[in-house]
Amino acid sequence: MSEQKTLRFYLEDGLRDSAQKGTHNFIGKLVSVVQSAGFSVAFHSNSDLERAASRARGGYALFHMEQPTTDRGLTFRRVYHYPFWAIEPTNERWNWRVAQTRFDPDKTDPKKAKTFYRRWQNHLFGDAATQTSRDGFIYVPLQGRLLERRSFQLVSPVEMIASVLQHDPKKRVIATLHPSETYSREEQKRLEQLEQRFSNLSLRQGGMNDLLQRCDYVVTQNSSVAFNGYFFGKPCVLFAQSDFHHIAASVAHMGVANAFDTVRDMQPDYARYIHWFWQDMSINAGRAGAEEKIAAALRRAGWPIE
Numbered sequence: 001m002s003e004q005k006t007l008r009f010y011l012e013d014g015l016r017d018s019a020q021k022g023t024h025n026f027i028g029k030l031v032s033v034v035q036s037a038g039f040s041v042a043f044h045s046n047s048d049l050e051r052a053a054s055r056a057r058g059g060y061a062l063f064h065m066e067q068p069t070t071d072r073g074l075t076f077r078r079v080y081h082y083p084f085w086a087i088e089p090t091n092e093r094w095n096w097r098v099a100q101t102r103f104d105p106d107k108t109d110p111k112k113a114k115t116f117y118r119r120w121q122n123h124l125f126g127d128a129a130t131q132t133s134r135d136g137f138i139y140v141p142l143q144g145r146l147l148e149r150r151s152f153q154l155v156s157p158v159e160m161i162a163s164v165l166q167h168d169p170k171k172r173v174i175a176t177l178h179p180s181e182t183y184s185r186e187e188q189k190r191l192e193q194l195e196q197r198f199s200n201l202s203l204r205q206g207g208m209n210d211l212l213q214r215c216d217y218v219v220t221q222n223s224s225v226a227f228n229g230y231f232f233g234k235p236c237v238l239f240a241q242s243d244f245h246h247i248a249a250s251v252a253h254m255g256v257a258n259a260f261d262t263v264r265d266m267q268p269d270y271a272r273y274i275h276w277f278w279q280d281m282s283i284n285a286g287r288a289g290a291e292e293k294i295a296a297a298l299r300r301a302g303w304p305i306e
């Protein structure tokens with residue numbers, strides 16, 4: 001078979017093992033779609049050596065949660081929770097098709113949306129998502145690189161905290177450190193200085209469900225915690241570009257002062273949004289028709305999929 005009809009997957013070891021055994025649901029559906037279109041399939045590690053080699057290899061490529069290295073490469077990644085997936089030309093969520101598409105709630109059936117939303121509230125968070133309150137504090141889930149303003153961010157994370165304290169000074173602010181990040185001594189020092197300077201700021205680790213239950217709203221760069229907050233009916237301010245900005249108070253779109261003025265009274269239709277975001281704009285690998293949505297994503301990228 002021609003090398004031009006070869007699809008190469010570049011995967012971390014555990015994922016590659018399950019893909020080769022045919023036990024990974026989504027990758028199995030992906031393989032079925034491309035093989036039906038006449039492709040052969042090969043699996044590689046995602047090591048630096050293999051990624052470098054991918055540039056010289058012919059054929060098509062799929063990378064898991066990494067930026068593609070070739071013109072005919074795509075990335076695939078989970079859309080926050082299983083079994084929802086995306087296949088995109090870039091690993092930058094804020095440049096995904098969903099981020100560029102207008103959300104129109106009137107195009108989503110409210111009864112279907114409510115049923116779908118309630119089911120996923122219960123599946124992901126149990127009773128916690130429906131037993132909520134607003135206890136007078138702002139929840140600020142932090143990510144990494146706290147002193148750096150990256151290209152997709154409006155300010156650095158530390159500057160974001162300062163902005164929260166400035167624009168809603170009467171509320172308590174609870175900022176949490178990301179459990180998978182390692183923070184430098186300088187980052188820790190800057191956080192400690194802010195905590196000492198502002199009596200209404202406290203730092204914590206973990207406790208997402210409890211904090212989403214009780215916060216007034218969420219402020220973050222583009223953490224998935226804010227997306228999870230939609231299941232608790234909690235609005236958010238975003239300080240960075242994001243794929244789920246449509247019902248958020250986005251600083252990039254509104255400006256910082258207007259975003260904080262807006263978020264206090266926001267009551268978006270969370271059910272219709274989640275239904276649109278997952279059922280319409282993502283690939284639900286647990287649903288009939290997943291293969292056709294996979295094929296459509298590959299066709300959008302110009303791949304020869306009938």
